[in-house]
Amino acid sequence: MLMRGLRIILPIALFLGLIRFWEWSVVYLEIPPFILPPPSAILAVFATDGASLLGSAWTTLGTTLAAFTLATVSGTALAALFASSRIAEAALSPYAVILQVTPIIAIAPLIIVWVGLDNAWLTVLILAWIAAFFPVLASATAGLKAVDPNLRDLFRLYRADFRQTFIRLMVPSSLPYLLAGIKTAGGLALVGAVVAEFAAASGNTDGLAWRILEAGNRLQIAKMFAALLLLALMGVVLYAILSFVEWLLLHRWHGDRRHA
Amino acid sequence: MSSGLRLDRLAKTFPNGTAALGELSADIEAGAFVSLLGPSGCGKSTVLRLIAGLEEPTRGRVGWPQTRGSLGFIFQEPTLMAWATATNNIALPLELAGMAKSEARERARVALEKVGLAGFADALPRELSGGMRMRVSIARALVADPDVLLMDEPFAALDEFTRGKLNDDLLRLWAERRFTGIFVTHSVFEAVYLSQRILILSGRPGRLVADIENPAPYPREPGYRTSAAFNATARDILDALEDVSTC
Incomplete structure (x- = not known):
């Protein structure tokens, strides 16, 4: 119980201490605010530019969630296709890997040309989707292959058809793997959305990346920090929500699978 | 209900060249309890998988009276x-066969009571001990009332006490249902205690080296384990095993 309390109190205490030290050192060492603004100045930005920052955060969050949803659905669907057809897997999996290993920032100009500058939001969505897609595909494929061979035999013995085997055996078996991949995909969707905003959409969308660039050009460093703070917050909350969903779905039966 | 079957010069060589089973022929009567006994890796499990249709024989065939009997399998x-x-695990064979959920789960609960786990209907496998999990597995194998129950060293991983208890439970269920039981084991004493007949396999590829009847009547009580009749049958088997090379 004491340990548990410390696990919450210690990081918060450390955080407050560091903030205090930051504030103090900026003033004491006379660091100019266009190099490192004090925390109080960053907080003040939310009073002056809060509305525009939150609006941008809303845009980036929307893209992230849409890309994440697309990646989860398409990654799972393709993994299911791979599991049901070796031919499809042999034919398609190299392309999935190529899509994964090619840096999205390098694909960005091509996507812009294809989609058109008028649809910058679509470019960002596509790029963020590509970034988040692969971990879902890889983990779902691994999960679908990790089915206990004895259980598979049991289903064959009772003459289960593919649909029954898929829904009752393969999906639940692969769930722990899939959820781990989805958790990674959540973070990558955010990274992908911001990178894509930088690469493809400056001036054409109003995501947080654009606010960061804009503030940088005007040497509004405090505003840059404020935007970064919002991004970090979004990433943490997304990860926390996905971790909670994972816990909700798995904690009862996934405690120790070795003896199951 | 139960069904006999005939193993007709059954042989299996795996694609990698391993000859798992030589030619095995045996008639197994309906309602009999037969053990396949031999050292580990002698193709005993392969025989069960061939009977279950999980593997195709390289030569020979598994003969059924008319159609293939319904099967239960304990791994x-x-x-x-x-x-x-536990309930949903046991209901699986019924639900796969298309039975309505509510009826399947009702029958699963009855099956769970039969193996002495009435209070554990909603327990997950990880919440059960090793012996209890095996009981759930037995209940699942029997819930659809199979003609033939195939058992592949089901109690090998359990401690001596649990194993003895489950042996008795298994015999009680067999006496009630009269399925045809085919039990793979590498324990001489387990084979004697359970079976009417013991087929001894040797080799690699597995071959039938002895076919021993165990005339002791049922019900067999734990006292049978220390009786002269038990010793005599065990002696016969140990003599037959003298000639068997380990695999």
Whole structure:
């Protein structure tokens, strides 16, 4: 119980201490605010530019969630296709890997040309989707292959058809793997959305990346920090929500699978 | 209900060249309890998989009276779905066969009571001990009332006490249902205690080296384990095993 309390109190205490030290050192060492603004100045930005920052955060969050949803659905669907057809897997999996290993920032100009500058939001969505897609595909494929061979035999013995085997055996078996991949995909969707905003959409969308660039050009460093703070917050909350969903779905039966 | 079967010069060589089973021929009567006994890796499990249709024989065939009898299979591991309750695990064969959920689960609950786990209907596998998981596995194998029950060293991983208890439970269920039981084991004493007949396999590829009757009547009580009749049958088997090379 004491340990548990410390696990919450210690990081918060450390955080407050560091903030205090930051504030103090900026003033004491006379660091100019266009190099490192004090925390109080960053907080003040939310009073002056809060509305525009939150609006941008809303845009980036929307893209992230849409890309994440697309990646989860398409990654799972393709993994299911791979599991049901070796031919499809042999034919398609190299392309999935190529899509994964090619840096999205390098694909960005091509996507812009294809989609058109008028649809910058679509470019960002596509790029963020590509970034988040692969971990879902890889983990779902691994999960679908990790089915206990004895259980598979049991289903064959009772003459289960593919649909029954898929829904009752393969999906639940692969769930722990899939959820781990989805958790990674959540973070990558955010990274992908911001990178894509930088690469493809400056001036054409109003995501947080654009606010960061804009503030940088005007040497509004405090505003840059404020935007970064919002991004970090979004990433943490997304990860926390996905971790909670994972816990909700798995904690009862996934405690120790070795003896199951 | 139960069904006999005939193993007709059954042989299996795996694609990698391993000859798992030589030519095995045996008639197994309906309602009999037969053990396949031999050292580990002698193709005993292969025989069960061939009977179950999980492998195709290289030569020979498994003959059934008319159609293939309905089967239950108990693996060496409990092989339960970790995400499903005891009841839902047991209901699986019925639901796969298309029975309505409510009826399947009702019958699963009855089956769970039969193996002494009435209070554990909603328990998940990880909440059960090794012996209890094996009981769930037995209940699942029997819930659809199979003609033939195939058992692949089901109690090998359990401690001596649990194993003895489950042997008795198994015999009681057999006496009630009269399925045809085919039990793979490498324990001489387990084979004697359970079976009417013991087929001894040797080799690699596995071959039938002895076919020993055990005339002791049922019900067999734990006292049978220390009786002269038990010793005599065990002696016969040990003599036959003298000639068997380990695999």
